[in-house]
Amino acid sequence: MDLNTVTEVIRRPSARPGTHWREGDAWLAGGTWLYSTEQPGLRRLIDLTALGWDPLVPSAAGLGIGATCAIRDLYAFSPPQDWNAGALVAQSCEAFLSSFKVWNSATVGGNICMSLPAGPMITLTVALEAEYELWAPDGSSRTVGALDFVTGDNRNILAPGEILRRIDIPARALRKLTAHRRFALTRLGRSTVFLIGTRTPGTSDLLLTVTAGTTRPVRLAFDAMPDAGTLQESIDAIPAHVWFADPNGTPDHRRHLTKYFAEEIRRELTDRELTDGGPAWHTS
Numbered sequence: 001m002d003l004n005t006v007t008e009v010i011r012r013p014s015a016r017p018g019t020h021w022r023e024g025d026a027w028l029a030g031g032t033w034l035y036s037t038e039q040p041g042l043r044r045l046i047d048l049t050a051l052g053w054d055p056l057v058p059s060a061a062g063l064g065i066g067a068t069c070a071i072r073d074l075y076a077f078s079p080p081q082d083w084n085a086g087a088l089v090a091q092s093c094e095a096f097l098s099s100f101k102v103w104n105s106a107t108v109g110g111n112i113c114m115s116l117p118a119g120p121m122i123t124l125t126v127a128l129e130a131e132y133e134l135w136a137p138d139g140s141s142r143t144v145g146a147l148d149f150v151t152g153d154n155r156n157i158l159a160p161g162e163i164l165r166r167i168d169i170p171a172r173a174l175r176k177l178t179a180h181r182r183f184a185l186t187r188l189g190r191s192t193v194f195l196i197g198t199r200t201p202g203t204s205d206l207l208l209t210v211t212a213g214t215t216r217p218v219r220l221a222f223d224a225m226p227d228a229g230t231l232q233e234s235i236d237a238i239p240a241h242v243w244f245a246d247p248n249g250t251p252d253h254r255r256h257l258t259k260y261f262a263e264e265i266r267r268e269l270t271d272r273e274l275t276d277g278g279p280a281w282h283t284s
Contacts, residue, residue, distance in 0.1 A: 008044045017046055018137035021161030029068045030105040053165070062171040067109025067164045071096060071121075074108055083174040088124055088196065095120035095182055097190045109164045112149070115156040117244045118191040118212045122150055126217040127196035127209040128173040137161035146217075153215045153244065176200055179268040181261035182212075185248055192249040193257045197265035199225075199272070206269060208262060210235075213254030214242045225270055228263055235259050 009028075010017075017027075024043030048068050055069035056077055065074065075093040079086025096103065096111075097118070111121040112132070125132075130146040136159065146167070150156050158164070176198040183192045191212035198207045204225040210218040220234045235258055243251030 003039055003042055003045075005040060005042050006045055010044065010046045012050050013046050013048070015051065016135065016139060017048065017051070018135060018161045018163055019139070021137045023160075025161070027163060029107040030070065030102075030110050048163075060171065061168075062174060063169045065108050065167040065169070067107065067112075067166060069108045070104065071102075071106045071108065071111070072104050075103075079174070083171075084201070085128060085174045085176050085178045085198065088127065088178055088180065091180060092120040092124035095123070095191055095194060097188065108167065112167070113156065113158065113164055115150045115152075115154050117153055117215055118194070118248075119150075120191070120194065122146070122217060123194045123196060123209065123211040125167055125169065126211065126219065127178075127198060127207070128169045128176075129207075130167050130169045130173075132164055133166040133168070134158070135163045135165045141165070147219055150216045172200075173198065176207075177269060177272050179265045179272070181264060183257050183261070190248055193254055193261065195258065195261050195265060197262075197269050199269045204270075206266065208265065210238070210258055210262075213244055213249070213258050214238065215244050216242065218242065225266065228266065231262055231266055232259055235262060 022044075024041060026039070026042055026045055028045040028047045029049060051068070053066035053068050054064070055066050055073050057064035058080065071093055075090055077089060079089065096106070108121050111119045112125065115122070125146040131143050132146060132149055134142050134144060136142070144157065148157065178196060178198050180194070180196045182194045184190060185192060193213035194211045196209045199205060206222040206225050208220040210220070218238055226234070235255065240251065243254055245251050249257075
């Protein structure tokens with residue numbers, strides 16, 4: 001879609017963009033949402049891709065992801081063998097409702113900042129206990145937990161002119177055992193629910209992340225693997241107003257799916273063990 005209200009595009013912003021932020025500005029990375037709908041209040045675009053942020057920085061500390069990293073590049077990433085949760089990266093990328101054009105242009109940061117319930121980069125980074133580095137127009141920065149960033153459907157904690165610069169996923173989370181479940185009305189459709197469970201190797205803990213079915217991510221944490229009843233009660237305790245409603249599902253439908261898939265995840269992670277340095281599957 002043509003953005004006929006835009007009068008200026010900043011192609012080469014300063015290394016620390018945002019100093020001269022003003023009403024009517026918008027950050028431009030992939031632009032897949034900006035160009036998909038009318039933007040009557042938009043006057044100026046500030047191109048972030050020219051800043052050359054490193055897309056992916058693996059290290060002993062974990063994985064750093066530049067906010068302008070394209071989904072295609074994240075999908076192509078080969079994680080180290082000891083990152084048991086590495087498979088979640090590709091699985092979350094595959095959860096996008098997108099054409100090949102979007103797949104090649106959309107960015108990790110853009111998906112997070114859109115803050116939609118079905119944003120798979122939100123699911124991935126919350127489940128893996130990531131932190132976000134945010135840059136403010138005054139030159140300051142702050143770090144927030146991924147869980148605290150999204151506050152509702154298309155709402156987050158970003159202040160005007162503030163920007164998501166980087167996502168950091170800790171190595172300890174990447175070494176966890178994982179199980180995930182996702183439901184959509186069609187094979188390549190938008191997620192109705194998307195759940196990820198993680199378990200620390202050698203322990204019986206459980207971290208369950210609930211997204212897509214709720215307006216913001218919900219985390220259920222247990223020091224020891226809960227029994228089926230306790231897990232169901234924890235899901236029932238999610239406030240009614242947090243469950244999401246749209247053409248892909250009612251709140252009751254999404255709650256039902258969440259409880260069903262959460263139990264499958266609980267059983268899967270209960271049965272799973274590490275053998276020979278890698279995960280092994282046991283079925284009964």
